[in-house]
Amino acid sequence: MREEVLQLLEKALEDNKSLFLIDFTITEANQIRITIDGDNGVTVEDCIAVSRAIEHNLDREETDFSLEVMSAGVSQPLQAPRQYKKNIGRKLQVKTESGESIEGELTEATEQEVTLKWKTREPKPIGKGKHTVKKEAVVPYNDIVEAKVMITFN
Known part of the structure; x- marks a missing residue:
């Protein structure tokens, strides 16, 4: 599942080149957490677009999962x-x-x-x-x- 999600995530970020990945984890309970940032900030619409690009291409019948896409908060340390x-x-x-x-x-x-x-x-x-x-x-x-x-x- 990890590789499939990463491929979908990379494609979603290619569609909006100002966005980039900060953090990506999948827990044992299949909770997918993605943190993104953008050269011009991140809008709610950006998070929704990335979420949809992943969620609509994964089969819940095959694997049950939860998906959370968020922006890097202003209080979070810089990483990239x-x-x-x-x-x-x-x-x-x-x-x-x-x-x-x-x-x-x-x-x-x-x-x-x-x-x-x-x-x-x-x-x-x-x-x-x-x-x-x-x-x-x-x-x-x-x-x-x-x-x-x-x-x-x-």
């Missing part, structure tokens, strides 16, 4: 390079393998790494007081434990 690319210009909180936590604007996302930039206040090298310093971090995906988009309200 394509998710990082669509969030360029937004503020991220990134936790690294070394335990470091970085908050900064996502300025670049390649297939291997992301670049974050931020400003911080640091003591002046000479004299008293602080000055603003621009910082930058380039973090490979395999060093990222968790990355979330920070939601700000103005």
Whole structure:
């Protein structure tokens, strides 16, 4: 069943190239759970279209199943390079393998790494007081434990 569902899912995503897969599981009780994201977000209609493309091509007489297609929530960590690319210009909180936590604007996302930039206040090298310093971090995906988009309200 897994291969059949994957083929149907791939075809559904080919029909709308702005959508991409984030997560796909089938439990022992044949509960199919699919999480998708999109370069321009995901609408309810997108979820319905993917769901129908799969559900209408599986035989419930052969195997009983339940199907859930959902969009990646704003509070869920980023998982795919394509998710990082669509969030360029937004503020991220990134936790690294070394335990470091970085908050900064996502300025670049390649297939291997992301670049974050931020400003911080640091003591002046000479004299008293602080000055603003621009910082930058380039973090490979395999060093990222968790990355979330920070939601700000103005």
